[in-house]
Amino acid sequence: MIGYDYLASRLATSLAVTFGVSVVTYGLIFLTPGDPAEIILSQQLDRQPSAAEIEAFRAEHGLNDPVPVQYLNWLTDVFRGDLGTSYYSDMPVSTLIIEVVPFTLELALAAMLVALVISIPAGVVSAVNRGSPIDHASQLGALLGVSMPNFWLAYLLILLFPLTLGVLPVAGAGSVGHLVLPAITLGSGMAAVVTRLVRSSMLEVLDEAYVDTARAKGLRERIVVYKHALRNALVPVVTILGLQLGTLLNGAVVVEIIFQRPGLGSLLVDAVFERNYPVVQAVTLVTAIVFVATNLLVDLTYRYLDPRVQLGGETA
Amino acid sequence: MIAALDTIVTGLRRRYRAVRTSRALAAFFANPLNVAGLAIVVTLSIAAVLGPVAAPYDPASQDLANRLQPPTLAHPMGTDQLGRDVFSRLLYGARLSFGIAVAVTAIRLVLGTAIGLLAGYAGGWVDEFLMRLVDIQLAFPGLVLALVVAGILGPSLRNVMLALAVVGWASYARLVRGSVLSTKEREFVKAARLMGVSRIRIAVRHLLPNVVGPVIVLATMNLGTVILGTAGLSFIGLGAQPPTPEWGTMLSAGRHHLRGAWWLANAPGAAIMLTVFGFNLLGDGLRDVLDPNHDTTLEKPT
Numbered sequence: 001m002i003g004y005d006y007l008a009s010r011l012a013t014s015l016a017v018t019f020g021v022s023v024v025t026y027g028l029i030f031l032t033p034g035d036p037a038e039i040i041l042s043q044q045l046d047r048q049p050s051a052a053e054i055e056a057f058r059a060e061h062g063l064n065d066p067v068p069v070q071y072l073n074w075l076t077d078v079f080r081g082d083l084g085t086s087y088y089s090d091m092p093v094s095t096l097i098i099e100v101v102p103f104t105l106e107l108a109l110a111a112m113l114v115a116l117v118i119s120i121p122a123g124v125v126s127a128v129n130r131g132s133p134i135d136h137a138s139q140l141g142a143l144l145g146v147s148m149p150n151f152w153l154a155y156l157l158i159l160l161f162p163l164t165l166g167v168l169p170v171a172g173a174g175s176v177g178h179l180v181l182p183a184i185t186l187g188s189g190m191a192a193v194v195t196r197l198v199r200s201s202m203l204e205v206l207d208e209a210y211v212d213t214a215r216a217k218g219l220r221e222r223i224v225v226y227k228h229a230l231r232n233a234l235v236p237v238v239t240i241l242g243l244q245l246g247t248l249l250n251g252a253v254v255v256e257i258i259f260q261r262p263g264l265g266s267l268l269v270d271a272v273f274e275r276n277y278p279v280v281q282a283v284t285l286v287t288a289i290v291f292v293a294t295n296l297l298v299d300l301t302y303r304y305l306d307p308r309v310q311l312g313g314e315t316a
Numbered sequence: 317m318i319a320a321l322d323t324i325v326t327g328l329r330r331r332y333r334a335v336r337t338s339r340a341l342a343a344f345f346a347n348p349l350n351v352a353g354l355a356i357v358v359t360l361s362i363a364a365v366l367g368p369v370a371a372p373y374d375p376a377s378q379d380l381a382n383r384l385q386p387p388t389l390a391h392p393m394g395t396d397q398l399g400r401d402v403f404s405r406l407l408y409g410a411r412l413s414f415g416i417a418v419a420v421t422a423i424r425l426v427l428g429t430a431i432g433l434l435a436g437y438a439g440g441w442v443d444e445f446l447m448r449l450v451d452i453q454l455a456f457p458g459l460v461l462a463l464v465v466a467g468i469l470g471p472s473l474r475n476v477m478l479a480l481a482v483v484g485w486a487s488y489a490r491l492v493r494g495s496v497l498s499t500k501e502r503e504f505v506k507a508a509r510l511m512g513v514s515r516i517r518i519a520v521r522h523l524l525p526n527v528v529g530p531v532i533v534l535a536t537m538n539l540g541t542v543i544l545g546t547a548g549l550s551f552i553g554l555g556a557q558p559p560t561p562e563w564g565t566m567l568s569a570g571r572h573h574l575r576g577a578w579w580l581a582n583a584p585g586a587a588i589m590l591t592v593f594g595f596n597l598l599g600d601g602l603r604d605v606l607d608p609n610h611d612t613t614l615e616k617p618t
């Protein structure tokens with residue numbers, strides 16, 4: 001069970017962090033070397049803007065207000081669900097985000113599927129044959145997977161499948177075929193991390209008394225491993241998968257760029273290059289809030305599922 | 317008097333640590349994977365240092381008559397779209413990657429350790445405030461924040477370094493603070509405090525040495541992570557700009573020659589992977605001997 005005191009303090013912390021995140025996100029615009037209005041306008045117009053044009057742009061986007069006022073205005077709008085307007089297309093940023101979220105979501109889910117399909121068998125086989133050559137090979141494979149730059153893996157996959165074998169599209173989105181290579185690229189790195197997790201979790205469970213009991217009852221080893229041990233070993237794995245969301249979002253940026261997929265990552269990269277600040281701020285904010293919320297959820301679920309986790313203790 | 321006593325105590329502890337270290341070293345070298353990791357890292361470090369001397373060609377000199385030549389004895393990794401020697405460019409790139417990795421990791425380490433030490437030792441509102449800062453930093457997926465910071469500052473290697481440094485100190489702070497909290501109440505620290513040893517001296521001589529192991533492990537893994545991050549951001553176009561021989565930039569330039577000139581993208585790709593793999597192997601090995609409680613965990617950065 002989760003204590004109410006703990007729940008309250010955890011919620012308060014998350015709120016404080018979210019507030020801090022919004023300050024940092026808004027503050028990002030002030031990292032711009034020089035005058036943002038002038039830089040954005042000269043990029044938009046592709047020439048040096050006149051003083052009057054700069055003034056009009058500032059007035060339109062509220063850039064003449066004192067910084068704290070600008071921040072509060074922005075924050076109030078965000079609370080109303082208004083994430084600002086793109087400097088380029090005059091589209092509401094929320095619309096732009098909602099349009100691409102399904103693409104990133106399907107990529108993330110497919111990548112997670114790839115990760116689980118690889119990591120659960122690999123981790124289990126590793127744990128059951130602890131110290132054997134299979135175990136060493138799988139651990140070495142996991143380490144290689146973590147070290148693999150996903151942009152290189154993407155190139156190797158493109159070289160092998162569409163370019164050499166003539167199957168699967170090189171880039172784009174919209175069909176299951178388009179999803180295969182990006183999902184493998186993104187999922188394999190995650191698989192490497194999760195394999196280690198499954199292995200250590202399995203090792204822990206295999207040491208438990210109930211596993212000995214199951215064996216003593218005369219159950220076949222396979223049933224002991226898959227029915228009794230694996231089921232319990234997966235509890236921490238599934239919760240910790242949630243924590244991998246950040247990793248997925250990091251990876252999605254590069255993967256979406258390479259495979260020219262629409263999504264949060266490519267939206268962010270385009271906006272960064274165009275200095276489209278409302279989009280940059282909104283995507284950063286949304287990403288961070290989703291991340292904070294997932295962490296909170298994972299933390300609470302973990303405590304709920306595993307009463308041994310000390311209440312109010314330090315999270316790892 | 318107090319300082320003298322404290323020096324004796326620290327001396328004894330240092331001797332004890334020396335014995336522990338030699339045992340840890342023996343355990344480390346008993347595992348061939350650890351030795352392999354160390355060998356990869358040492359070899360590549362030498363390549364990075366000696367790169368400019370060892371490189372057979374000038375990394376910028378173009379030879380348009382010999383464009384996109386496959387690997388030969390004269391050009392062991394072929395030539396690129398401007399006829400430049402890929403092997404020489406890789407060597408110069410190693411120097412860049414290692415330099416950036418060391419600089420960024422050093423900033424992260426010093427900043428994070430100082431903040432963690434202060435938070436853990438001071439406690440109270442200072443701790444509360446600093447730990448919320450840590451939470452805020454960790455609330456952003458690292459590469460996403462680095463991408464935004466580097467992008468807004470403007471595409472350049474220097475800005476990528478700055479961006480990667482400001483997004484990576486929090487794990488050190490958390491690690492050091494945790495260790496300080498658990499050591500602070502141990503007898504030898506209490507004794508030092510009773511003897512009237514100054515706070516700074518306690519922090520540096522009694523609290524800090526206990527977290528050196530896990531911090532070294534984290535930093536080793538970080539070197540690989542930073543190399544991946546730098547290459548990733550340069551690959552997107554935010555870091556090194558052509559014609560700089562940076563691994564990520566080179567890989568990105570190989571995109572249009574994937575089938576025809578496969579060595580263009582694959583040589584830097586393999587270089588990045590081998591380097592990161594070396595640091596991860598080494599970090600793993602060091603963790604087993606330096607951080608038996610596994611306070612540091614493996615993460616996939618990009």
